[in-house]
Amino acid sequence: MRALHRLAVACTLCCGSALAAPHYTITARLALASGTLDAAARIVLPAGETVALRMDGAHRIESMQLDGRPLSAARDGGQWRIELAPATRDRQLELRWQIRAQAPDSAARHRDTLTAFAPQIGEAGSFLPAGGAWYPLPHDSAGPLLHRYALNVDLPATQRALAPGDLTQDTVRDGRRSQRFEARQDGEGADLMAGPWQQTTRALRARDGRTLTLVTLFHPELAAEAGGYLDAAAQALTQFEARFGDYPYSRFSIASSPTPTGFGMAGLTYLGIDVLRLPFIRHTSLPHEIAHNWWGNGVHLAPDSGNWSEGLTTFVADYAQREAQGDDAARTLRLDWLRGLSALAPAAHDSLADFGGRTHDASQAIGYHKAALVFLMLRDTLGSATFDRALRTFWSTHRHRRAGWDDLRLAFEQASGRDLRRFFAEWVEGRGLAEPRLDAVRPGADSVTLTLAQPAPPHLPGLPLHLRDPDSGALRIETLTVDRPQQSFTLPLKGCAELAIDPDFRTARRLRPGEAPPILREATLDGTLALTVLDGGDARVGAAADALVGDWLDTPPPRLAADAAPGRTARMVIGRSADLDRWLARHGLPARPRDGDVVAWAVRSAAGGTLALVAARDADALTGARRALPHYGQQGWVVIDGGRASARGQWPAQTQWTRVCALSAR
Template identity: 35%
Template structure:
C-alpha cells in the first residue's frame, strides 16, 4: 500500500503542477533581538517586502511585531517572548503561485509548510529545510517551545508540535490524522503532500495551510475537535490547498470540505447524528433574513454567521442532495475525476458541474441551475392525503402538496406510515398516486430532512441564531447597572447593530436581558410562554422563543456581573441551540428544542 501511494502521487502530479516562481530562502530567528535575518533568491524578479525594489536576490532584516498578550490577538501575525507566527509579509512578494526551499534556524523548533530535510537540533539551535514543490501562495513561519512527536503513514510524515503538558494528546491526534488521510485517499485519491503537521498556537487560531494546521492549544484539548475540525483541516489539502477555487465565481471548497469531513464523520457515527446535522443546517437557513439569502456562487470567504449559512451549510447540503441524486458510486467517481483533472489548478462551479455530468452520464444542468446559480429554497404547505381500498387487497394513496415557490422542481420525500411498516416514497410537488399493499395511516413530509427547503413553523423551533442574524433588534435591559457587560456580550454575538430601548415593543425582534429578580416580571407582563428547564444550579440561562405572531426573541438571565461576563466567549458558538444553561463559561445543558414534521393522518 505504501509503494502504491507513492507511485500514484508521482503519476498524478507531473510537471504541470510546477508554479511560476521558485524561491530559495534562508532565515535565522533571533528571539533576543526580535529580528528575522532573511536572504532570498528567485528565478524571476520579486518585490522586496519592505520597499518597492524588484530583484532576484535580497538580503535584509525584519523586525518582529511587538509582543502581544494572547487574549488581545485579533488575527494576523503574533509574537510574544516564546512564540512566533508570521503568515505573510516577511518574504519577497509576487502575485504568482510559488514553490520554495526554505532553511530555518532558531534557538527552538521552527517550521513552515513543505517536506522536511536536513533537520538538526544541537547546542540550543534548531535548523531544518522545508521544500514546497506544489504551487502555493503562502509561506508561513511558526516557532515555539514545541515538543515534537511523529508517526509515519507510508511516505507521509505526521507530526504534532505541542507545548509541554500536551504530550498525552499527541498519539491520539496522530492516529486520527492517519485515519482521516486513509479515508480521504480512498474517497478522492492519494494525499497530495509528504506531511501533515498539527501545530499548537498560543492564540485562539484555527488555520489550514498546505500540509499543516495551526490551532489554538486550548482548542486542541477539547475532545470533539478530533471528530470535527481536524478532519476539516486535513481535507482542505485536497479542496482549497490542492484544487484552488475560482473565487471570482464562488468558493465551493468550504462547503465541499464541510460535507466530506464534518457531515460524513457524523454519518459514519450514526444516522441520528447525520439527520441532526441536516436539521441544524435547515434551522440556520430558517434564521437567515431574506435579504441575506444569495446564490452560493456569491460566497468567497466567511465574514459572519450569515455567510457561513450559505457558503458552508447550504453548499454541503447541495452536495448531499447531489450524492442522493446520482448515487454513491458515481458521486465518488466524480470527485476522483475532479481531483485528477484539477489538482493544483483553479476550478470553478462550472468545472464541478461539467465533471459530475460527464462522469455520471447524467444531465445535471437543472440541478446546478436551481441549487448553485439560483437562490432561495422551496417551501411547502397544505399537505393532504387520502386513501381508498382497491381490488386484490390493495390501497390507493393520493397525496397533494402545495409549493409556495414554484421556481423549484424537486422530488419530495414522503414518509408513509401503514398498519405494519414505515417507508419512504418520492412525490411531485402537486398530486401523486401510489398503490400500496397495506392501509396507510399517516403521511409526513421529509421528516428526515433530506431536501434543502424552508422549514415549516413547527419544524423550526426558535434558536439563538434567529436573533443573532436578525436586523433591527431591540435590546431591553432590566438591570442598567450591568449595561457595559450586556453591551459587550451583544456586540460579540450579533451579526448587526442592536438598538437599546427603554420601552419594549414585542412586535419586532428583541433581546430581554437581566438578573433573575428583575427579568421574570417582564416576561409575565409580555405574556411570553413559560419555559421548562431542568432543575440544576446555574449562573446564567439563555433561551430563544417566538411570540404568538412568530416574532423571534432571546432571553438572557444571569446571577451577577461576573456570570454575565463569562458568557462573552462561549455564547456566540451556540447559535443552533434553543436553550443553553451555564455554570460560569461552561455550558452544562443545551437543547435544540422540539421539531415536529409536517404530517397528516389518514382516516
C-alpha cells in the same frame, strides 16, 4: 456555534496561470524580543508574461536586484509592487527586507482572526500568513500564481517553526535552531508559524506504501493532548485516503496558537490553545482540516468561481462524522443547518458562486451549510457510489491545480452520465432556499393527486415525500422531481395516509413556521434582532453583557427597553437570573428551563419572534461565560458552569403531517 466549525483555508488566492511555477528560496531570521524578522529571497521567475510581485507595504525593502542589476519597487495601495516585463528566459530576483510586528493578542476574538493577516511575532507564538504578503507574492494578468519554495528559518533554540512543505533540516547550534521547509508541489504560499512548542511525532503507513509523519507542535500546557490528536489524525487520514485517493503530502502537523485561531494550510492545521483543549475538536474540526488537504489545499480554488471547498469539506468530514454516529445524529445536524439558514433574511442569501470565505455567521451558513446540503441533495440524486467516484475523478484530474464549480459539475456529469447544468445553475449560481408546500389535494379512486407549489429555485431533482399509515405507522417514501413553480403528482393510495414534505430535512429549504423549536442561532442571525439588558442597576452586569454581545454577534444590535413586550421580531435579553425570571413572568413567557451560573435558551414569543435569553448569577458569571457561550448557538439551551458548558440540548422538531385519503376510503 460549535467551536471552529467555520475554520478557513488560510490563503485562498483565487486565480490561476498558464506560466510555470515561480520558485523561491527564502531565508528568515526571527528576533522575538524585538518583534522583527529579517528576510532574504532568491526568486526564479519563468519566462513568459508580465509578472508582478506584491508585498505588504509596511515592510522595509533593504536591497533588490534583477539578474544582478539594481531594481526598485513602487507603492500601490499599501503594497510594494515590483513589475517585471515579459522575458524570453528565466530571471532571478534577489531582495532583502525587514518586518516589524506586534506580539499575538491572546485576547483577540476568533472572528477578528478570520480576516487579520498582519504578521505577529512574539515569545508566545509567531504567525506570518502568506495571505498577508509577508514576502513578495507572484501575480500575472489573471491574478495570484501558484508557486514553490524552500524556506530556511533561523530562530531561538527554544522555539520551533512550521510551514507547508517537507521538513528537510532541523538542527540546533549556539542557541539557535535552523529549519528548512520545501514545498515541492505548486501551492498558494509559505505560511510561517513558530512557537515554544513541544513536538510529538508518529509514523503512519499511507495507502501507496509511503511512510507519513504525523506531528503535534503544542505549547507545554497541551503536551498531554498530543496522543489523542495523533490517534484522531491517523484515523481521519486513513479514511480519507480510502475514499478520495492518496494523501498529497509527506506530513500532517497540528500546531497550537496563542490566539483563538483556526486555519488549515497544506499539510497542517493551526488552532488556538483554548480550542485544542475542547474535547470534541479532535473528532470534528481536526477531520475537517485534514479533509482540506484534498479540497482547498490539494485542489485549489479557481478564479471567480466561488469557494466550493468549505461546503464540500463540511459534507465529507463534519456531516460524515454525524452519519457515522447514526441517523438521528445526522438528522439533527441537517436540522441545525436549516434552522440557521431559515433565520437569514432572503436578502442575506448570497449565491454559492459568490461565497469566498467565512467572515461572519451569515456567510458561514451559506458557504458551509447550504453548500453541504447541496452536496447532500446531489448525493441523494446520484447515489453514494457515483458521488464518490466523481470526487475521485475530480481529485485525480485537478490535484495541485485550480478548479471551480464547473469542474466539479463536469466530474459529477462524467461519473453519472447525467446533464447537471440546471442543478448547478439554480443551486450554485442561484440564491435562496426551496420553499415547497402542499397547495391542493384531489382524491382519486385508489390514488391522490397532490399539487405542490415551489417558487424559485424550482428545480428539486429528489424532493422526499413521506406517507405514513395512520394505523400501523408504516412509512412509504416517494421521491419527486420538481421542475416548475407549480406541479401536480398522482400517487397510488388505498385508504388514508399522513403526508409530510421532507420531514428528515434532506433539502436546502426554508423551514415552515412551527416546524422546529428555536435554537439560539435563529435569533442571533435574524436581521431584526434587538437587545435588552436587565442590569438591575449594576453597571458591571451591563458591561459584561456588552462584552458578551461583542464576542457573539457580528454587529451590535439596537437597544430595546425592558418594558417593550416581545413581538414578531427577534430579541436577545441578558440579565441577572432573578431579573430575567421577573421579566419572563411579566410577559407571560415560560420559566427558565435550568439552573446554573449562566443559562441561555431560545423560545418563541406568542407573536412569533425568536428570543435568545441569557440569565446569569452575577456579572462575574456572565464574564466567565463570554468565551464559551457563542459556540453553542446551535443549541436550544445551554448551561455554563465555571466557564464551561455543563449541559446543553435541543427540543425535538415537530413534523407537520397532513391527512389525505383516496375516494375508496370515504
